[in-house]
Amino acid sequence: MSFNEKCYSALKKVPQGKVTTYAELGRVVGSPKSARAVGNAMNKNKNREVPCHRVVRSDGSIGGFAFGSEKKTEMLKKEGVEIVGGKMDLDKFGFRFSL
Template structure:
């Protein structure tokens, strides 16, 4: 399938699969990278239904590092547990040291 024919969700998944282990990005950063800066909510919807698509959705958080999508994961703390397994510290649903862990696809992918 050619990139121009991919659905928006598939484009989101392609970017999300590139987020490095132990790093996080935001819904808005993915939307901006895809040329749709006002579509962060659509990126969130894509993450919510990404379960069977081998997408590290746990690495996508809101613009300040909050685990706002955690209720879409099985169990009560699975999103946090997956992040912590990668060395990301989370306190009160907030990624600690967010600025140093933030991966910006617009800067990393050229």
């Protein structure tokens, strides 16, 4: 199982209306400092089952998206995530793994 697949697998656990961060995701899959690599994994992802739009930056800003950051923002808003000034409250919308 590749690093990318682990990321996808973990990301699938994130429910609608919640988000996670690149750093968090990296931590979950066992590489606490692989935020960048996680981003790469998302970029290459082509599996539709993977909600790659639910991954944002640590400071609550949107981050990038293969189809455009704006698209990503709208998708999240549709799912119920409140985004103000291009940012969101991770304390409220951040999914906690292995609760």
